[in-house]
Amino acid sequence: MIKKLLCTAAMTMVLGMTPALADLKIGSIVELSGPGAAAGTNFRDGVKMGFEEINADGGVLKEKIELLEYDTQTDPQVSRALVQKAIDDGVYAITGTVFSSSTVVNMLVAKQAGIPQFTGSEAPSITSMSNPYIFRTAFGSQKGVPKMTRYMIETMGVKKAAVVWANTEFGKGGHTAFVDAMKEAGIEIVTDIPTEQAQTDFSADIVKLKSSDADAAFIYVTEEESARFLREAAKQGLKIPLVGETTLIGHKVIELAGEAANGAMGHVGLTPDANIPAVTEMVERFKAKYNYTPDHNAIKGYTAAWAIKYVTEMVGSPDSQAIAEKLHGLTLNAAEHPGVLMDVSWDETGEMSRESFFVEVQDGKQVVKAILPPN
Amino acid sequence: MAELIQILVSGLAAGSIYALAAVGFTLLWQASQTINFAQGEFVMLPAFFVLVGMTVLGLPMWPAIGLGLVLSLLILGVAFKRLIVEPMLPHGTLPLVIATIALGLLLKESVKELYGATAQPFPAVFPQTVFNVAGASVSIQDIGNLVVSMLAIGGLQLFLNRTRTGRCMQASAQNPAVAEILGVNVKRMVMYTFLINAALATIASVLISPIYLAKFSNGETLGLVAFIAAIVGGFNQIRGALVGGLLIGVIDNLSALYISAEYRSAMPLILLIAIILLRPQGLLGTPEGRTV
Numbered sequence: 001m002i003k004k005l006l007c008t009a010a011m012t013m014v015l016g017m018t019p020a021l022a023d024l025k026i027g028s029i030v031e032l033s034g035p036g037a038a039a040g041t042n043f044r045d046g047v048k049m050g051f052e053e054i055n056a057d058g059g060v061l062k063e064k065i066e067l068l069e070y071d072t073q074t075d076p077q078v079s080r081a082l083v084q085k086a087i088d089d090g091v092y093a094i095t096g097t098v099f100s101s102s103t104v105v106n107m108l109v110a111k112q113a114g115i116p117q118f119t120g121s122e123a124p125s126i127t128s129m130s131n132p133y134i135f136r137t138a139f140g141s142q143k144g145v146p147k148m149t150r151y152m153i154e155t156m157g158v159k160k161a162a163v164v165w166a167n168t169e170f171g172k173g174g175h176t177a178f179v180d181a182m183k184e185a186g187i188e189i190v191t192d193i194p195t196e197q198a199q200t201d202f203s204a205d206i207v208k209l210k211s212s213d214a215d216a217a218f219i220y221v222t223e224e225e226s227a228r229f230l231r232e233a234a235k236q237g238l239k240i241p242l243v244g245e246t247t248l249i250g251h252k253v254i255e256l257a258g259e260a261a262n263g264a265m266g267h268v269g270l271t272p273d274a275n276i277p278a279v280t281e282m283v284e285r286f287k288a289k290y291n292y293t294p295d296h297n298a299i300k301g302y303t304a305a306w307a308i309k310y311v312t313e314m315v316g317s318p319d320s321q322a323i324a325e326k327l328h329g330l331t332l333n334a335a336e337h338p339g340v341l342m343d344v345s346w347d348e349t350g351e352m353s354r355e356s357f358f359v360e361v362q363d364g365k366q367v368v369k370a371i372l373p374p375n
Numbered sequence: 376m377a378e379l380i381q382i383l384v385s386g387l388a389a390g391s392i393y394a395l396a397a398v399g400f401t402l403l404w405q406a407s408q409t410i411n412f413a414q415g416e417f418v419m420l421p422a423f424f425v426l427v428g429m430t431v432l433g434l435p436m437w438p439a440i441g442l443g444l445v446l447s448l449l450i451l452g453v454a455f456k457r458l459i460v461e462p463m464l465p466h467g468t469l470p471l472v473i474a475t476i477a478l479g480l481l482l483k484e485s486v487k488e489l490y491g492a493t494a495q496p497f498p499a500v501f502p503q504t505v506f507n508v509a510g511a512s513v514s515i516q517d518i519g520n521l522v523v524s525m526l527a528i529g530g531l532q533l534f535l536n537r538t539r540t541g542r543c544m545q546a547s548a549q550n551p552a553v554a555e556i557l558g559v560n561v562k563r564m565v566m567y568t569f570l571i572n573a574a575l576a577t578i579a580s581v582l583i584s585p586i587y588l589a590k591f592s593n594g595e596t597l598g599l600v601a602f603i604a605a606i607v608g609g610f611n612q613i614r615g616a617l618v619g620g621l622l623i624g625v626i627d628n629l630s631a632l633y634i635s636a637e638y639r640s641a642m643p644l645i646l647l648i649a650i651i652l653l654r655p656q657g658l659l660g661t662p663e664g665r666t667v
Contacts, residue, residue, distance in 0.1 A: 032492055033487055033492040033591075034492070034592070035592075037491075037492035037493045037494075038493045038494065041491075041492065041493055167637060193636060194636055194637055195636060196636070196637070196639075196640065198592075200586070200587045200593075200596060201385075201389055201586070201627065201628070201631075203381075203382065203385035203386070203389070203628055203631075204382060204385075204628045204629075204631035204632040204636070204639075205631070205636065207378055207381050207382055207385075207632055208632060210378075210381075210512075211378055224493075224494045224588060224590070227494070227496075227588060228586070228587070228588060231585075231586065232586075234503065235503065235505065235512075235514045235516060235517070236381065236505070236512045236514070237505045237512040252493070255496060256494055256495075256496050256588055257496075258496060259503075260503075
């Protein structure tokens, strides 16, 4: 009897000492409602699909990833609280947010806790704040916009330009990058139109553009506003070329703007229509899973999930600080790390480099007009 | 000049849709002292009824709009009156106001939960043809929106002034006790008012959603604009709400073009403050006295 009791007690102790096989936790903190819902939903679905594939493939360090999802409601203060909540919930890395206005606020919380954060935001300020824990999943506009302005000047022959931009952290970044690049090239900005977040009526903005003598206009507002802008531009018969970043010619914009999106041009870091087999296959799997065409945000989220897996396994443990250190100066090539889809590098600030594309919307599809080298 | 014509047409087209929502606001106030702070959501919701008809049931656009109208009459007209206004009204105006705020939140969150948080494309009722008027590009869509809104409000005015039912509705709104003594079925007249409000909201929704895109949060802006338009024009006059809606549409666009795009959303509020200070009954409203 005593033997049995001792045996049971010993077994209980052994079992109690065995570490529980807890899943590794990642926080997905994105805009699932509010003005950023289109971008955030794509990003979240990309992250989700990435981790589902990773789990099906054996997980990270042979452990399953548990993805904890949080909706920021496109509210910077809510996003800040949710980053703290995710950290309290035990995540070792964070994906999101997409809206720059949120990221500049919430990344300070992740920085303080030493948690690497993979953002979909593109405002230049994000990687200029000496935060060793922030990493982009697409270029900051200070890298993407100069590629585009070069194309506008050299290939399209633009001599005078107009700029329409969202008066937010995201918009200010793109506006500054565009104006600086154009000024440097000696191109005159003839009209400069700020707009508000979630603006619905663009009639006055289009009237201003029509009365300017710009050769082309750079449009830097978020997806839903871009769609409304393009619809109004078509309604008023605006003739000048409209050029933008991913937010002007993304798939959600094309879906929302319909025929009005045709003719819009832009620079995209990632596009489902790039003639790259890995991207095409990922897009097909995404469409089969979610029943809609992903945009660049979905690809950002997907590649972020795989980047987290690769770097965690390189480090050998879910050590947040070691992962952040490893990422600085790291290059992941797609041949050895197929989940990142295209070769990608991060510098010491968390900024990334990659090939990108200049596309035009034709018959409701992005058509790649040029491949732009990394800068 | 072309610039001004362009902006006036766009402003009037948008303003006429605001006017539809504002007229509904004033109707409910006159008929049942209901200040409906869910009016913006009432304009947002029918677009989703139409989308459900088209995407889930596979209906063509016009039958889907018909379905949207029927559902709006039932939910935003009959159910709203029976389930919210009638039980809350005996407790005074303030509890009812709070109930409509709650209803607005419920409708908004329900659409977000059931249909999605992202904006949805909505089919245009009018062709996208653009023609030139004195150098300005005027679209059929803008003209169509303006004409349909004006016809709806004009038809409503005629109905209220020239038909027996319309006059009974006015009598019920002005003095329900006397109207009842004279044999008017006041409850039925009030119900008609709610049905008319639901119909106006459906028309506004179908006209504005191709421009705004159908989104659960559309009611936030529309509700505020309709409320301001009703106050500016005169809360107790349909023609006041019409003028208020048109005025706000035009001022919004003119201020964005000639003053500042950043402060455009402040302009209607500045107008509201000016009206309250200088002419509290609104531009076309009539003063209402109350004793305590």
